[in-house]
Amino acid sequence: MDFTVVLLRDLSEQSEWSLKQAVEHAYNITLKRWHGWISAAAYKVGLKLVPEREKFSGLLGDMKGDVEKFISALPPVLQQIHMFLRSLRLNGMKSS
Numbered sequence: 001m002d003f004t005v006v007l008l009r010d011l012s013e014q015s016e017w018s019l020k021q022a023v024e025h026a027y028n029i030t031l032k033r034w035h036g037w038i039s040a041a042a043y044k045v046g047l048k049l050v051p052e053r054e055k056f057s058g059l060l061g062d063m064k065g066d067v068e069k070f071i072s073a074l075p076p077v078l079q080q081i082h083m084f085l086r087s088l089r090l091n092g093m094k095s096s
Contacts, residue, residue: 001074001078001081002030002031002078003026003027003030003031004074005070005071005074005075005078006025006026006029006030007022007026008070008071009071010022010025010026011053011056011057012067012068012071017053018052018053019050019051019052019053019056020047020050022053023047023050027043027047031043034093
């Protein structure tokens, strides 16, 4: 969910970035540290399948207002989730 928030925020704020650049940035700051070599390899394959930004934006259509609401509403919820995971010492789990 952190990835989605960062990706949508980047797409909103970085109009010159391609979708691939936004995906890479969001991945690097939210998911990369949790991925082992298998997951990282799968990400690299998936990155090659990312469409052009215009195509993705076309799929969102007139949802810009909803996306902005989502971007502002979700971070406090994620903060609570992260605090809960830390309290259970589940915040450092890494996938392979």
